[in-house]
Structures are given as structure tokens and as C-alpha cells.
Amino acid sequence: MVLFVTGLCPKNCFYCPLSNERRGKDIIFANERPVKSDEDLLKEAELMDALGTGITGGEPLLKVERVVYYIRLLKASFGKSHHIHLYTSLAPDRWTLEKLAKAGLDEIRFHPPQSVWGELRHSPYSAALQNAKELGMETGIEIPSLEGAEKVAAFAEEMGIFLNLNELEFSDNNSEALLESGFSLESDTSCAAAGSCVHAENAYRACKRIHFCSSTYKDAVQLRKRFQRIAKNTAREFDEITEDGTLIYGVINGGDQTLAEEILREVEVPDELFEVKEGKIEVAWWVLEDLKDGLKEELEPFGTKLFIIERHPFEDGLLVELIPL
Ligand SMILES: C[S@@+](CC[C@H](N)C(=O)[O-])C[C@H]1O[C@@H](n2cnc3c(N)ncnc32)[C@H](O)[C@@H]1O
Numbered sequence: 001m002v003l004f005v006t007g008l009c010p011k012n013c014f015y016c017p018l019s020n021e022r023r024g025k026d027i028i029f030a031n032e033r034p035v036k037s038d039e040d041l042l043k044e045a046e047l048m049d050a051l052g053t054g055i056t057g058g059e060p061l062l063k064v065e066r067v068v069y070y071i072r073l074l075k076a077s078f079g080k081s082h083h084i085h086l087y088t089s090l091a092p093d094r095w096t097l098e099k100l101a102k103a104g105l106d107e108i109r110f111h112p113p114q115s116v117w118g119e120l121r122h123s124p125y126s127a128a129l130q131n132a133k134e135l136g137m138e139t140g141i142e143i144p145s146l147e148g149a150e151k152v153a154a155f156a157e158e159m160g161i162f163l164n165l166n167e168l169e170f171s172d173n174n175s176e177a178l179l180e181s182g183f184s185l186e187s188d189t190s191c192a193a194a195g196s197c198v199h200a201e202n203a204y205r206a207c208k209r210i211h212f213c214s215s216t217y218k219d220a221v222q223l224r225k226r227f228q229r230i231a232k233n234t235a236r237e238f239d240e241i242t243e244d245g246t247l248i249y250g251v252i253n254g255g256d257q258t259l260a261e262e263i264l265r266e267v268e269v270p271d272e273l274f275e276v277k278e279g280k281i282e283v284a285w286w287v288l289e290d291l292k293d294g295l296k297e298e299l300e301p302f303g304t305k306l307f308i309i310e311r312h313p314f315e316d317g318l319l320v321e322l323i324p325l
């Protein structure tokens with residue numbers, strides 16, 4: 001699960017991907033679900049069978065007490081084996097790190113600004129990394145793959161910590177800044193910035209514990225896994241779950257809905273294969289395919305439309321495809 005603990009952040013990275021809806025706002029989300037109470041958070045974790053949580057932001061450590069509270073809550077609810085990692089762009093003091101470690105934080109990933117990559121040894125990040133290690137947390141650096149990454153790799157090797165490099169990505173909010181900084185898109189079908197992976201290749205030579213997260217991996221694998229877990233727990237009897245974790249079902253939309261329901265009952269479609277909603281009936285796509293000719297004949301004069309849709313596995317999740325019948 002991704003736990004976004006605040007949109008506040010004192011840094012101003014040119015590549016910051018935060019949306020306007022989140023940036024600068026002190027709001028909390030568990031995945032895409034707004035968190036107003038502990039139940040919201042726990043419900044989301046249960047829904048996706050979360051094995052662990054990544055605490056992110058904004059800058060989570062602007063809200064240290066909140067972070068500590070959530071670490072304790074997650075560990076108390078899901079057990080010690082629920083792995084928790086935290087991102088920070090700050091270099092917290094030992095006292096703060098002690099509080100986090102004591103609460104049960106398993107792993108911390110530091111994100112120093114690009115301006116200090118060449119001199120990490122003499123920066124406050126050096127002491128923070130050392131302290132985090134001594135306190136028994138898995139400790140590493142996570143940064144976008146940009147010029148200077150190879151220097152960070154050499155430093156990580158020296159410190160005996162891991163380094164995660166993320167392929168630089170365009171998002172709605174940073175594209176202007178990335179273009180101004182001379183980056184361009186790798187291709188029409190990817191969000192990756194051209195040339196970012198070259199820096200990772202250079203860094204690979206300098207550090208043994210290095211991991212490169214490509215834009216494709218993040219989109220295709222991480223998101224897909226999350227969707228699959230959510231889909232498994234939320235799909236209705238008649239939703240088909242795809243390999244991508246999206247849901248497919250049929251819709252009888254608008255027109256005379258009373259007549260539509262009557263027809264389904266007349267031809268004895270089992271109750272568990274359809275759901276009557278406001279202004280539409282959602283139904284197993286294979287049932288709709290079977291019945292489409294008869295349904296169209298009876299219902300189209302009243303303005304009813306039949307289609308099959310594929311959508312992300314949430315209430316009103318993003319529409320992936322709509323096939324009119
Ligand atoms: C999105 S941030 C969230 C936590 C916190 N705001 C931070 O920046 O550390 C997590 C990681 O994403 C990476 N990141 C930020 N912007 C990126 C971008 N445009 N493309 C690829 N990775 C990015 C950074 O490496 C950072 O460590």
C-alpha cells in the first residue's frame with residue numbers, strides 16, 4: 001500500500017511529479033482513497049491484502065508524529081511482518097530516527113537533492129544514513145536516474161547501503177519543467193525521459209547493491225499487481241478479472257430500466273449475475289452478449305444502450321475500454 005501522509009514539502013525538485021490536487025496540501029491518502037479516519041486506512045490495506053506499506057508524500061517527516069502513529073497502527077493491525085518503508089528528502093537527526101526505529105520502521109530511503117550528489121560525504125545526509133544504519137533499519141538512497149547518479153553510487157558503495165534509481169518520468173505536472181531542462185520523451189507510448197537510463201548504466205559499475213526501476217516496470221508490473229489484489233477482493237460474481245487486474249462487465253444503460261429488469265428475470269438470469277443500479281443494470285458480459293439481439297429489439301426504442309466496459313477495479317474506476325453492442 002502507498003500511504004501518502006502529507007502533500008507539504010520544503011523542497012522544490014524540478015522533476016516533482018506531485019499533482020496540483022496534492023502538492024502543498026496537508027492531506028492523507030491510502031493508495032487513491034482519502035484518509036479521514038483510521039478505518040479508511042485499515043480498510044484500504046485489507047482490501048488489497050497489503051503485505052507492506054510505503055510511506056511517502058510530500059515530505060513525510062514534516063509530520064513525524066503522524067508517521068510514528070501510522071507505523072504503530074499498521075504494525076498493531078497487521079503484525080510485525082507488515083514491512084514499512086519511508087521516503088524522505090531530509091536528513092533527520094538521530095533523535096527523530098530513533099523514534100521511527102522504535103515505532104517499528106523497517107526501511108528508510110533518503111532522497112538528497114541533486115545539488116548535493118557530488119558532496120554527499122560532507123553533507124548532513126552522511127550522518128543521517130550512518131545513524132539509520134546503526135539503529136538497525138534497512139538504509140538506502142532513492143533518487144531519479146540523472147546526471148551525477150554515478151557519484152551517488154560510489155558513495156552508496158562506500159557506506160554499504162543500497163541505491164535505488166528511478167527512471168526519470170514525465171507527469172502532468174512536471175512536463176514543462178522537464179522540457180525546459182532539456183529532457184524529451186523516450187517515445188510516444190512511454191512517460192520515460194530519454195537518456196535517463198544511461199546514468200543508471202554508469203552507476204551500475206560503481207555500486208553492487210543497486211536497483212533500477214524503469215518506467216515500464218512501475219506502470220506495468222507494480223500497478224498491475226496492486227490492481228490484481230484489489231480486484232480479487234472487490235469483484236462481484238459476474239465481473240471478469242483480466243490479467244491486468246481490471247474488471248469487465250456488461251451495462252444496460254438508460255431507457256426503460258423496469259422493462260430491462262423484467263426481461264432479465266423472464267429469461268431467468270440468476271440474481272448473482274446482474275446488479276440493478278441507478279439508471280443502469282450491470283450484468284455479466286457473456287449474458288449480455290447472449291441476450292443482446294432480443295434486448296436491443298425490445299429496449300432500443302426507449303433509448304437504452306448496451307455496452308461492455310473494462311475499468312480499473314474501484315468504485316467508478318477509470319474506464320479503460322467501452323465496446324458498444
Ligand atoms: C515521489 S517521491 C515521494 C517521496 C518524497 N517526496 C521524495 O521525493 O523523496 C519518491 C521517489 O520518487 C522519485 N522521483 C521523484 N520524481 C520523479 C520523477 N519525475 N521521475 C522518476 N522518479 C522520481 C525520487 O527518486 C524519490 O525518491
Ligand code: SF4
Binds near residue numbers: 017058
Ligand atoms: S522532495 Fe519529493 S515531493 Fe518534495 S519537491 Fe522533491 S519530488 Fe516533490
